[in-house]
Structures are given as structure tokens and as C-alpha cells.
Amino acid sequence: MCCFRARCRFPAAALLAVLALTVAGAPARAGAGAVRYLDPALPVRDRVDDLLDRMTLDEKLGQMTQPERRYVDAQEVTRYRIGSVLSSGGSAPSPNSAEGWADMYDALQRGALATPLRIPLMYGVDAVHGHNNVVGATIFPHNIGIGASRDPGLARAIGAATAEEMAATGVNWDFAPCVCVVRNDRWGRTYESFGEIPALPAAMTTMIDGLQGDGGGGAAVLATAKHFLGDGGTAGGDDQGDARISEEELREVHLPPFREAVRRGVGSVMVSYSSWNGVKMHRNRELISGLLKGELGFAGIVVSDYNGIDQIDGRSGFTRAEVAAAVNAGIDVVMVPTRWKEFIALLREAVQDGEVPMARIDDANRRILTRKFALDLFERPLADRGYARGLGGAAHRALARRAVAESQVVLKNDRVLPLDEGEKIFVAGGHANDVGLQSGGWTITWQGAAGPTTPGTTILQGIRRAAGPAARVTYDRNGTGADRSYDAAVAVVGEKPYAEYHGDRTDDLRLDRADLEAIDRIRAARVPVVVVLVSGRPLDVTAELPKWDGLVASWLPGTEGAGVADVLFGDADPMGRLPVTWPRDGDQEPINRGDGKQPLFPLGFGLTYDDR
């Protein structure tokens, strides 16, 4: 299967460039005649062979080096032949706009094009639920909600929309989707998983098709299946911890989504920080080179995680031994945000001393260059600003609203849903009127934040619109003022935003006291109450549930909160089903289908309005 839907036209500019190079003196070390690697009519393999023959060791080492944008500039991209740059979570140019991003990308790209061989660079971000670093971009539900939708076509469409919003900014490498299989909901990255059984992340690898241009859209970026391997299976749900599991469980539970991603032609795979039975994945040659590249036949780029090689020896910073161990394990691009000059020097030493074979360096470069040719980067290196109009546009927001509606899971409904237009409705809870809280982590900043961090529709705004002009909707986050005159109440509560290990929870997984008090005030007024839970995972609601008339798992819906109201008012029938088992209490974790434990709600549970 084609890895990318490469646009089949070759702009005249590209052909003129080849001609110009032929006439005006091709890059140094050129062979006789036309510069083959610049000829878009040639097979990618031939272009890679020709370019590789022309490259010096330093040019090859630069291709394997990925600094963070704050620690490199365009001149250094030229001088050190840098092959890619990343934005870590929330690392954005100023202004943080499509134009600001495109200007930043183009400036760095021109640095790459100023090198003798003019090898264009790739730029990577974590667009994990839309192009979430960019203010104004469409923010889709996090993966756990997409898993609840059970809709691979939706995942593909989200990938295509995300690729278009990325293209508007020049960014062409997405460190997504996470195809992790979450086995312990205490893990701070539970919401980045499509679900607890391998079939769910495997099914949602359609997002890769959308991102890489096989979804029929116009834009194509490099997708990344992450994190290889077993990041969701660590003991205690400890982020970056140790997956102490058999090879059989590793292969049966955690490997299938990567197998499917490779089958779909995913362009890159990111290595996990975690360990498998005490061996850091970043140095696990057997799994990276043996299993992923060998057995699965993965021909794309293996990229490290952020400073991932620093963790190999358990001490801070990295050494030549760690550099050599990571590259020899099969890592092709090293995400080395700050000390990238030192990385290049140590890798050069390791190659010159024979510790890292030149064949490994050439294999890494072959993989990198193949993806750059497949992305059309040699012909179209600069940002395609024509996509800017679509960034955060009505079409993508409508898609996101549909995704929100499809992801809602109704867990309890004692004749309180759907709400009726024109009713008198009381809304409470700190998550009701806050785009930042309903979007969660990886939104504008790495950890996310409360408040109007980016344009969107809050759940309360959605309720007000859905209730109609005749309705009377009152909001008080603490539930103060609720009385018997109200037909129903909606309490929107949940978790504060977090990302990665900051979201690991070792507590009782219960709701915050303020949320419970707001709900109790409504109940004291004897108003039927529906609790809408905005969270990245199941929480312990067992003791409270009998006092509630309804419960909806909303997950982390993103900017289009109206999708929640669509379900609350029956404008969209609830179709969502649990992508993870819902525990009775935190002590049941890890709890998964088939483990013999008795959950509050099983995997796959979800009510429709026909279940009233």
C-alpha cells in the first residue's frame, strides 16, 4: 500500500529546478549529467541511492538529529545539516497563529535548503487531538473518546482534517496516533489510548490513513505509531515504568496495533520511555530491529522519545555508550532537544571508532530520505498556506462536534434523558463553561489549562443553544440557587488537565470534593440531576451513583462542547460504548475484560435512548 498519497503532478518549478541544477552546476560531488535525486520522475529508491552516494558522514549524522525549536536556528540547520526539528508540547512561535507557524517553518526550511545537497527538513509536533499546539485549531476528542465511538471512519476523517490544519502551518510530521493499549487506568496517558483491548487501537489506525493522505484529503503528513512497545502495560500504570509481562502477553496485547499500523504504511514509529522486564525500550535491539523492523517489516523511521536516550543508563544526561546503544538498537532519528551538537559529536566518534557501523547510519538515512521523497518535500518544501483557511474552520469543527457526540457514553438514565427543549434547566460544575478543562492535556500547552485557552464552544454554551430560546438555563458552578422549579439539572464535573506522568494517579480515583458538593446542593433541591463526567479515565463513582438520575462519560471532548448537548437533548442518539472497563473502586485497578473481577460497568457498556 502506498505510504502516502503523493500528489502525482510535478510542478513545472520542480522540473526547472532539476534543469537549473544540471546547467548551473549541480550540488557538490554530483555525478555526470542531471542530478538524479532531484528528478521527481525517478523511482524513490533510485533517488535515495543517488542522494546517499553524495552525502558525507556529517550530512548523514545531521539527518539523524532532531533538536527542539528553542535550541536551534536556521543558520545552525544549515551548518549542521539538521534533518528535522520538533516543537515539544506547547512550544509555539509568536504569534501562535497559522501564519506565525508557517513563517517559523519556512525560515528553518530555508536553512535546510541552503545546504549543498538541499535536503529539506521535516518538522514534528504532537498533534494528538487536532493541531493542538496552535491557537484557533480544531481540537478533537482525545483518543479514549474516539475509542468509545467505535468508528474507524471517524478516526480516518479526523486524521485527514488534522493533516490539513498541520499543512497550513508547514508542519509535516505528526507524533500521533498513540496506539498504546491501556491496561491500568491509573496511567496518566490513559486518555491517549483508544482502549484496553488491542482490537480498539488496531481498528483506529485508520487515523494513519487520514494523516498520510490515504483518506482522500489533499494534505499528507508523516504519522507516528507510538510508543513502541508496551507503554500501557507498566506495573501500577506507572508512566515510563516497567512492563513486567511475558513475551506472550506483550505480543498478544500490545503488538497488534503496531502490526496494523505497519500494514497501513505508517511512516514512523516512536520508541517508548518504558522498559520491558527491566530493559529500557530505547536500547532494546531485539524488539526494535528484530521484531519491529525484522519480523513486522517496518521500513519507516524509528524515532526516539524526547531525551529518551538519556534514560538508558539510569543517570541524567547521555553518554557515547547510550548514543551508540540507541542507534545500534535501531533508532534512526534521535529526539535530542538541547544537547544536539554533543550528540552529533559522540555519534561521529562512535562511527569512526567502528562502534556504530556505517551500514546502520546508511540504513537510518535511507529510511529518512525515503519518507522525505514520499512527502514531496524536495518538490514542495515550503508551507502550503492555502490550507490556512481551513484551520479551525466550520467543516472541521462540524466533524469534531460529530466526534464528540459519537464519543459520549450514557452509563445511567433514570428517565431523565433526553432533556426537552423549552425546559427549565440548572447547570452546575466547574467543567460546564471552560474550553480548557473540556479539552484536557496537550492543548495549547503541554499540560493543558483551565480557561478560554483557544476558541471553542463550552458544554454550557451547547446546552443553551440546544435548549432553545424558550428555555430557561441557569448556571452556577457550585449549584447554588437550584430549586424545585427546575425540570432537570446537569452537573459537569471531572478532572483537571494533565499530560504524561503528571496525570498518574495513585489515589482513590474519586471526584473532587467541590464537584460532589455542587451535585449535593442540586440534589438537596430535589431536582433530577445528570452528571456529565469530563475525565481522561474512569473514576470511582460507585458510592454516589445511586443518588444521581443520570451519568454520561464525556471523556475529553475538545473545543466542540455542543456535541455533548446534542446527546443530552437527543439531537444525536448516544451510541458510545466503554473503551475501558469501569472499576467499582480504584483498588480494582488494573481491571480489564476477562480478568475475573466484577466492574461497575464492563468494557463495551453504553445505553441508548431505546434503553429507557
Ligand code: GLC
Ligand atoms: C513526550 C511524549 C511523546 C511526545 C514527545 C515529543 O515526552 O512521551 O509522546 O511525542 O515527548 O513531544
